[in-house]
Amino acid sequence: MNKKIIISISALLVIILIILLLIFGKLLKKESTLETDQSSNQKPFQVEFLNNEEKANLNISPEIEIQVLQRGPNNEPLVYKVINNETDVVTDLSNINSFRPERNQ
Secondary structure (H helix, E strand, O other), X not given: OHHHHHHHHHHHHHXXXXXXXXXXXXXXXXXXXXXXXHHHHOOOOOOEEOOHHHHHXXXXXXXXXXXXXXXXXXXXXXXXXXXXXXXXXXXXXXXOOXXXXXXXX
């Protein structure tokens, strides 16, 4: 009787282990698929600056160097950055630390 209980418990543990491994394997596969999809959706970032016409439309002096970080659907600049020296130029959007100004309540 004691041998039958040990064999039954061992078989049950093996079945539970197999089920857990299958579930864990599916979760890992799903996670790696999501990472692949996100990386394939990103376009390479190109350094681009406002031209004088765009600066005039935004009432910005033509002498100021402005980098475009994001454009809208009609190619209008949505996000841009003033460039004071060469180290201010953004070459990788993942390195940008954004900030939100504090609101006065």
